[in-house]
Amino acid sequence: MNIFSSIRRTPYQSLMVLGTLTFSFTMLFIFAGSILLLTKIVGYIKTQPQATVYFVKDTQKSAIFKLREELMNTGKTRDVGYVSQEQALSYYKQLNKNDPEILEMVSKEALPQSLEIYAKDPTYLEDLAALAKKNPAVENVDYEKDIVDNLIRITNSITAGALIFLGSQFLVVFFVLFMTTTFKI
Structure with missing residues (x-):
């Protein structure tokens, strides 16, 4: 009953408190949604780097698939795809179709x-x-360590910054809610 009498006595102040709370929660949800989206994008970007293993010219497919199985059994791979000479030629033609x-x-x-x-x-x-690289059938492993390390550093910084920002927004909303309800009600 105290709340309703307070609203009747000072309707404009009550309306401003309601508007402030609505705005604060709306902004919190917008920022939380944006950070969730940013986290999903960063997660996707983190899965894109790859290492390419090139084999000696006359390597048998069985040796290649044995290494593939070893890599898959580590539990660290999302996917290990085999690229035959025909597929490699097709990719090469696609990349250099203008030349x-x-x-x-x-x-x-x-x-x-x-x-x-x-x-x-x-x-x-x-x-x-x-x-x-330990496999004798492997001629070369193409892995851009510097680029991957930079990507990891950037994505971790973005994630940490987003979490700090969201935490600060949560505190602002909490204090706005606390202060307006304490002074008003």
Whole structure:
């Protein structure tokens, strides 16, 4: 009953308190939704780096799939895809479709078979690349450590900043709610 009598005595002040609380909660939900979306985007970006394992020219498919199985059994991979010489040639043609002179010089025999490794977390890529390098059938492992390290640092900074911002917004809303209800009611 005390609330209703307070609203009757000072309707404009009560309306301002209600407006302030509504605005504060709306902003909190907008920021929380934005940060949730940002977190999903950062999570997606973190899954995109890959390591590519190139094999010696005459490596048997069984040896390649054995390494693929070893990598999958670590529990650190999201996906390990096999790229045959034909697929590699197709990718190469797609990348260089505007330069026919280069396309004429390359055949599928010139391109090696490979595995494309996608890790569950980019921090695992270094371990997976090291495991692949130990295999005698592996000619080269293409893993951009500097780029992946920068990506990890940037995404972790964005996530930490977003959480700090959301926490500060929550505190602001809490204090606005506390102060307006304490003074008004």
